[in-house]
Amino acid sequence: MAASTSQSTGSLPSGLAICVTLPDMFYLPELVTGGLVWILVASAHAQPPNPLGWVMFVSVFCFVTTLLWALVFAAGGHRNGPAWAAADFAYHALAALFYLSAGVSLAFITFVLKSADFRIYQIDIAAVVFAFAASLLYFIHAVLSSLRWKHF
Structure with missing residues (x-):
């Protein structure tokens, strides 16, 4: 099945369509990389606690919010309209900025x-790699969401 890069004007995907349309097909990779950052940082020593606390906040916040956002889209709880497209762009741009600062x-x-x-050093390096991978995924999702919003 080929991924659809554009939908009809004024339409946001719902149901299983979020698995095959851009930018929504990035939900699962975002959840996986964000979850890995969360797990890797939690398994390492928390010294110093303040910057690692920010990384944990970002990874948990973005994981939970992305999961809820994907579930809303999958369940069709969103309304087709430019406000939802703008909110999708705004959230993913904010998440990209958060993950970049955390990385x-x-x-x-x-x-x-x-x-x-x-x-522990290897775990920290892996967490850094996945934090930057998550920020890249969220950035790509934000760019593609802005293009979708533009065509509304």
Whole structure:
């Protein structure tokens, strides 16, 4: 089944159509990468707690919000209209900005502290990679959502 890059004007997908239409097919990869950031940061030492607290907030907030957002779209709870398209763009742009800031702060902390335990250091590096992957996915989703909003 080929992915549809555009829908009819004035239409937002619902049901299983969110699995095969752009930008909505990014929901699952966003959930996976965000969940991995959440798991990896939670499994490492929380030193210093403040920047890692921000990373945990971003990963949990974006995971829960993306899951709820995808469920609303899948259940057809949204209304077709430019307001929903604009909200979709606004949320994904904010999530991309949040994940970018979380990835930068996590990379800085990982670089500066260089844990003596190599396993913890590897976990921190993996969390940084997935944080930047999540920010890229949310950014692509935001760009494609803005294009959809523009055609409303």
